[in-house]
Amino acid sequence: MNLLLAEVAQATQRLAAAGVPSPRFDAEELAAYVHEVKRGELHTVADSEFDARYWEVISRREAREPLQHITGRAFFRYLELQVGPGVFVPRPETESVVGWAIDALRSMDVAEPLVVDLCTGSGAIALALAQEVPRSRVHAVELSEQAYAWARRNVDTSPDAARINLVQGDATTAFDDQPELHGRFDLVISNPPYIPLTEWEYVAPEARDHDPQLALFSGEDGLDTIRGIEKVAARLLRPGGVVVIEHADTQGGVVPWIFREESGWTDAADHRDLNNRPRFATARRAAL
Incomplete structure (x- = not known):
């Protein structure tokens, strides 16, 4: 040795x-x-x-400083991303969420799918979708100034940069002032903050002490941002368009109920990750 x-x-x-x-x-x-x-x-x-x-x-x-903060890089599906303090480090669990979204987009009879990634963080989801669905056009939204700067670096160095529109803004009000985009998107995807404030002490030190709080916590039950994204997705998706949203493994029985039939949703369901844990919910916008 x-x-x-x-x-x-x-x-x-x-x-x-x-x-x-x-x-x-x-x-x-x-x-x-x-x-x-x-x-x-x-x-x-x-x-x-x-x-x-x-x-x-x-x-x-x-x-317990994150490995990715030390090396300055994170791997996500087929991507190598620049990351560091101020941006959420993408996790392997999210890869299964993106995999479902890619399959959904490929199954659509749409020449150039229109996608929005809400709470984009480092840009991992948006970049993966642009890379693996080559004719897609992706809008990516991030509120945090620091995280947006990291996403900007990653998008600007991507060969798919021309098909990604990165904007700084609130995921729960995304594109509300751009009516020309309403009802046009084929897919809305998000890995939002979803940890309840009451569970702060149980979060791993790598996340609790180094990931931005804005990317982790969302109200007493962790669902505030997801509720906001449901309304945004309802506004942005075309009839038949789909939403896919990551959540905590303890929220599998709750998140699909946010996408109610009386609000214009169908086929709301939950899905498990590679570890067989409830990981993300999907729903389809009802046809008119």
Whole structure:
């Protein structure tokens, strides 16, 4: 075993003791980041090339600073995104939400699907949809000035930038002053804040202490923003258009009921993620 692999083994023990959920992966990822190699190439780093900065970044991760804030990058589906303080770090769970949306768009008889991503954060969802549904046109909305700046960086460096309209604004009032867009969208998607304020102390330190509060909490029951997005989706979607919205795994029995038939919705349903946990709700705008 070379020196770096031995240090990674020690780092893994330290991160595990600190409660880091994926200690081995994070120890290897940080080693690869510091030494500018791929994780599978750690064994090729000569002992003489070991960089002591590795222990600096391990100390930061040990203090539960997000891995992505340390490396400055986050991976989401086929994307590598720039992230850091002030923006929500995209999670693997959201990939299944986007997968459902992509399948829905591909099944539509629409040449150039029109999509809006509300609470876009880093732009992860909007960029994934633009990349994987090549003829789509995507509007992305973000309220936070800091998060918007990160999304701007990611959109501006994307080959699909020309098909993404990034705007700074409130997801619960999006495009209310642009009647030409009302009733035109094929899909509304969002990973909104949905954690109840009463559950602050149970949130993982990486999120609670580093993700922006605006991206995490939404009222006493966590559903304030989702209720607002329901009204926006009702205004923006064409008849037959669909909404897909992520929620906490404890809200699976509640969110579909927000999309009521008397408000013009049909087919409201909940869906499970790859871990078989309730993760997102969908509904279809009723035909006229």
